[in-house]
Amino acid sequence: MNKPRYDVGHLCMLIGLVGFTLWYLSDAIRVSFTVPNLLLIMPVAIAILMLALAELLMSWRGGKLFEAVDDEPVREILPIILLFAVYVLSLPWLGFDLGTILFVAIFLRMKKETNWYWVIGYSVGFGLAIALFFALMLPYPMPMTFLPID
Amino acid sequence: MIDVAASISALSMLMTSLTPWLIVIPGIIIGLIFGATPGLQISMAMAIFLPMTLYMDFLQAMLFLTAIFTGGSFGSGIPAILMNIPGTSSAIATAFDGYPMAKKGKHNEALGIALASSVFGVLVGYLILFMMIQPISLMVLKLGPSEMFMVILWGMTLIASLRGEYVLKGLIAGLVGLLIGTIGFNEIGMARGTLGSFYLFDGIPVIPAMMGMFAASELFRIANKQFIVENKASRKVELRKIGQGCKMAFQSPLVMLRGCLMGVFVGAVPGVGSSVSNLLSYVETKRRDPDPDSFGKGNPKGIVASESANSTSEAGSMATLLALGIPGGGATAVMLAAFAMHNITGGPQFIREQTDIVYAIIFANFAQVFFLMILGLLFIPLLANIIKVPMRYLIPTVLVLAVMGSFGLTGNFVGPFTVLAFAVIGWLMRRYGYSVPAAVIGILLGAMAEKTLLHTYQISGGDISYLLERPVTLAIIGLLLLSLFGRHLLALMRFSMHKMSAAKN
Incomplete structure (x- = not known):
């Protein structure tokens, strides 16, 4: 349909998700740098950062970094x-x-x-x-x- | 296996008052309407009408929500057959043969097959649930926090990996959802990510977030459409031929039974549910059929396989919800929210202490089968008309319902603001291929995941070798890895076998 040729939204979304993850991790560390407090948050945040990096690289290599999956106008x-x-x-x-x-x-x-x-x-x-x-x-x-x- | 005293108590709960039944019929109708309208999901219907359950007792609330679920499971097959547009993801396989039948002028028969298969599926599913719920709960009692945590992770991984080509995005969505779910105070009294606002101390309001992500974001996506379906010719319906279709469904009893069994067990796996069971059942039926080439061209067995599996999945996902307190998908996620609204925690203790209520839910679903049959027959012609409602009227109506419902849940504007924020997030996620269900399940389970992990840490004293003493935990880790890398492993094995046979030749 009206799929834009160059859509920076996906890149912005990835940056947004990474930004939220980093902010949330830093906020949790600021509250308390203890194992019980970071038990889930730290590994999950690290996993998100790694997956986001992988997604960034794969999308870039596949030429899909600037594409939307949904083609609604x-x-x-x-x-x-x-x-x-x-x-x-x-x-x-x-x-x-x-x-x-x-x-x-x-x-x-x-x-x-x-x-x-x-x-x-x-x-x-x-x-x-x-x-x-x-x-x-x-x-x-x-x-x-x-x-x-x- | 079956608690007779609880069964009698459950029957008396249902028989002594008309009140529980008064909400079942509207529930099925709502489910039929939402299921039959492409773009409106069953989970969306349940999320929108969830605030109404605040004014019901727990049993009534569950009957209302399961009635929506039951109605929706059949309703979603109607547009799949008539217009090749599955009402929900659970009716994808219904469209494979339903629409070709409709194109041949056999849409009435196809609708009858779908109705009979759905009705039979719900009946068999809840029968299995009735007989197995006690053993399941006893088995679940032996699961500790480490197993629960792994089940949560596994469920999320399964949801995230459903859209094969976007596994990475699905995982990111699920994990970000998990982080969002931990916002607010944790078990040890530390508040994270609240920005100093006391509105966030209890975390993100989950139900308004769910309304935004499931309902509002989908409506934005389809907002440019004038009508969902323009073709009027495909909507003409004849009841006599639908009846003939019902008979046709029972001409493939083995396909139906296999679909039911696959539906109930696949439905019980957290995060999988009817979205996958209908496809699995279809693929298996096609694989076993002597004439597999006829599938996709209007083979009635294709509809039987899909509809019997997707409707049975309801009972399967209910088993997981009741026995583990973990939602199997979007619809049961809303039910979990209803549990929380009534201060009830699903799980083995709930099944042991409230067996009569669990049985009452199951018995009521047996009755819902007959209501579904009658209402299905009555509403098929009407539902076709609902698809004619212009989107310009449908969209604002549903959005307003979501906003007011969320205000009703929180009692302040945090609810509507949450709907708005998560509607935009959900729309962006859909646009760029990030799994919305994975994110929603993550938000729902974030706090539970953190709690179970913390308990595991406290029990083990931080010693990782504790996990080696937990065979079930290890088995679930194995399943998790298999669901993540199984496809690649299989491809690798096929490749090496192919290479070996080539070398031999």
Whole structure:
């Protein structure tokens, strides 16, 4: 499909995994440099570093270091991820009812739903119903804009 | 072998109240829907509906989740047959002959074969579980922390090595998951990787992480699609022909029984489960058949082999979960989370002390078989319609459910934030070929792995020769090495034999 010719994502991912492993190992060592504390973490971290190095070398030799396995178009997926991130991060301010209505409506518009009745009807209907359902089910208050919190 | 008193107690638990049964039917329907919708996994359904089990007692929660599992195991075969798209990895082999049958206009018969094989598989699987659960638990009692640790590692290795060409990536994913699973306080009271946040003292919230990695990341991946399947013609269904297909399934009793046995034993191996059992059963049936060339072209035996094995695997993975407290795959990993939510630890002690509950779960699954048969027949036409739901409606609906469910689990925004973070991580992992199930199993088992290793260290006093006195540990190490290097070893042996025979000639 739209597989990019040169994708640095795999390399970045490997660097990210190695970076996390090194940071976590150093944090564990900082807490306590004792066998019981590092019994699992140290060997696992070393194994990850060795495997990551092997993966790096093998991918490089096989010419696959700059390739994605999945060929789904990133340009169409990234806005969805961004929208989902904004939805989740804005929930404490927007509340579950308004946040969900906006998220569903924007999602439908992004995916080219042209029928405004459907866009408004489904986002408002589903957003309010699901927020109300969880608000009634959960024993603690959920942030809301329209619906009652308790 | 069978505890009669516990059996009677289990039956009375199930018979005296209607409540447990009220959640079985919705559970099977949810499983059917998620299984039948490509891209929606059974484990995803269980993870999304897991928060609802907070309001159920343990038995009800398990019945609900096993009902989803049972429904999903058949549901996944529907799109595999109709559209050549396995609903889940456990129905891959179903598509090999199911779709060619559908292309020949025999999709109704193929659906009937799949339904009958699934129903029979679940029945046989739980029958074996009922008879073997006590011996398994007694055997497991003899396992110490070193054996448990090796089983955890072996299970993870098996999952990681499932995608043959990406073994290294699978291992990296599993091991990183293992590290993430150890974040927070350990057994000796030391907090690692918390960044000073008290929200992380208890570790990463596992279920929201699982929701993000399994559900949300997969939805991102398929977000560009308008519909999962565009072809309407392949969705027409006739009940009469499905009934004929059910009869056809029993014309290959040996294939069905072999599939069941392979399913239950392969399913019991941690980390393998139905994803592998359906393929193994298919390959073995094809190998033994007098006409192997007919496979892949619409041989009904191919569907029987695959569906009987994948549905029986449920009971096999339940055996591991109940007897060892170790999940066999994604679905049982969610069940393990349900165990934790109800403050229950699976394992020999649980089986010994709560035999009646274990039996009640098994008995309820016998009944689920009949519900599956009826609901399967009723829902096949409807499920085809669900595949017509545009992705633009399906995706936000499921994402919202995941976010609200995770808030319900943690009681604060750590849940939704975890879903978001692990959804992105999961999407990146899928994109670059890193095994998501391996990472999830790693996160789930990280703390347990560290605990069992620490106990082994304390018992042995740090003396490595202790392992030499543990034959089971050594055997599992052998299996672990075999699963990692077996393929290479076999290739090497074949190569040297070929060389030797060439030299002789």
